[in-house]
Amino acid sequence: MFGERDKKSAGKTESTAPKEAAALGKGATLIAANTRIEGDVHFLDQLLVNGEINGNVHADSDSDAGLTVSAKGSVNGEIRVPNVVINGHVVGDIHAGKHVELAAEARVEGSVYYNLIEMVMGARVDGNLVYTPSGEEPAKRPTAIGGREPPMGADRGNDASDESPTAAVGKS
Numbered sequence: 001m002f003g004e005r006d007k008k009s010a011g012k013t014e015s016t017a018p019k020e021a022a023a024l025g026k027g028a029t030l031i032a033a034n035t036r037i038e039g040d041v042h043f044l045d046q047l048l049v050n051g052e053i054n055g056n057v058h059a060d061s062d063s064d065a066g067l068t069v070s071a072k073g074s075v076n077g078e079i080r081v082p083n084v085v086i087n088g089h090v091v092g093d094i095h096a097g098k099h100v101e102l103a104a105e106a107r108v109e110g111s112v113y114y115n116l117i118e119m120v121m122g123a124r125v126d127g128n129l130v131y132t133p134s135g136e137e138p139a140k141r142p143t144a145i146g147g148r149e150p151p152m153g154a155d156r157g158n159d160a161s162d163e164s165p166t167a168a169v170g171k172s
Helices: 002-010 016-023
Strands: 028-031 036-038 041-043 046-049 052-054 057-059 066-069 074-076 083-086 089-091 094-096 099-102 107-109 112-114 117-119 129-131
Touching (some): 041 046, 083 094, 094 099
Parallel strands (some): 028 046, 036 052, 052 074, 094 112
């Protein structure tokens, strides 16, 4: 029995070995619903979070790595992964150098830095959405005194006393 298999294997050429390895595809890691990880997570291929991560999640920015946080999953920390799909709860900034998808049950408490974004109705971001071309880090904007940014639509540098009136009111 074993001899027959060895004879069949001997007939294969070396060129078939890479094809078999490529057929295996990317490695995927699952953090199950009943699992909590305390500490940073570094990975290379695919990571599916159904449980909880209390720490930062990182993958090489020049890879095709992908992170998926399911509706039952959560991450409490910074995410730096090229491709991100969120349908659960994230407390921390998300840096997606290539693509980020915020699904219907996504809840993000932090800023989302993206190159390409998809956001489904129902997703919520309590923070900023910041476009970063080709995954570059955005330039820091100057903030108002005290480190707080002025509200959206507020005058960001011109004092009212500096402006000249555009129309005169009164009798002539």
